[in-house]
Amino acid sequence: MEIILRNAKENPTFLSLGENELHIWEWSCPEKWQIGEGMKQLIPEEREKAERFLHPKVREQFVVARAGLRKLLAAYLQIPPLEVPIEYGFNGKPELAQAFGAWQFNLSHSEGQVALGIIKQRRIGIDLEKIREIKNIPSLVKRFFCPAEIALFDGLSEKEQNQQFLEVWTCKEALLKGIGRGIHGLESSELIFGKDDTIRVHRLNDPQNRDYPWQIRKYMREPCWLLAVAWEDSHEAVIGR
DSSP, rough: OOOEEGGGGGOOOOOOOOEEEEEEEEEEEEETTOOHHHTTTTTTTHHHHHHHHOOOHHHHHHHHHHHHHHHHHHHHTOOOOGGOOOOOOOGGOEEGGGGGGTEEEEEEETTTEEEEEEEEEEEEEEEEEOOOOOOOHHHHHHHHHHHHHHHHGTOOOHHHEEEEEEHHHHHHHHHHTTTOGGGGGGGEEEEOTTTOOOEEEEEOOOOOOOOOOEEEEEETTTTEEEEEEEEEEETSSTTHH
């Protein structure tokens, strides 16, 4: 799988995606941006949802993310942004209508930054986390992580534990978003982190009972972001082997 990272500042109007390509787009709220302009790029249901957010920053984040999503999907599908048929599938995961079912996407945002993963014929999950101080790491690790993941923290300093926690959390959340579970399934999946920076899915409780293996990649994004993407890959070894 060829993974291509791009910045939405390129403002594309025509995009193509190969069968063995995975595109990751990143963007943030532009300077001097007015939320009213973004609202014009949303359908009525999305505008209503935005208005229900009480906190202005949360509302702005939703509008920036959804407007950018519509713009990029429109460039791939070659239809107007307001006509991109976004529906909600398993467990409320956003997806394209059946007519464009070959296209799969997942969206993540964190404190003003947005990431979008797009692929064909495979489920996909993406997670973006700002690097920050996490409190009560030992208790969180014990509650949400599995034995192989817990072992990663042996002998680490507090600073190293913080970074390790965010890396494991981001990878697991990307995987769980891919299967439509969200963070409620953190303890039901287990990842093996290799010394060569590989990440293997050792155990996964997929509610859709699809026996495809998953691949995961993680990236450090400047200046202070962690990004992880997970996708189904029928060409790799079966989970747990």
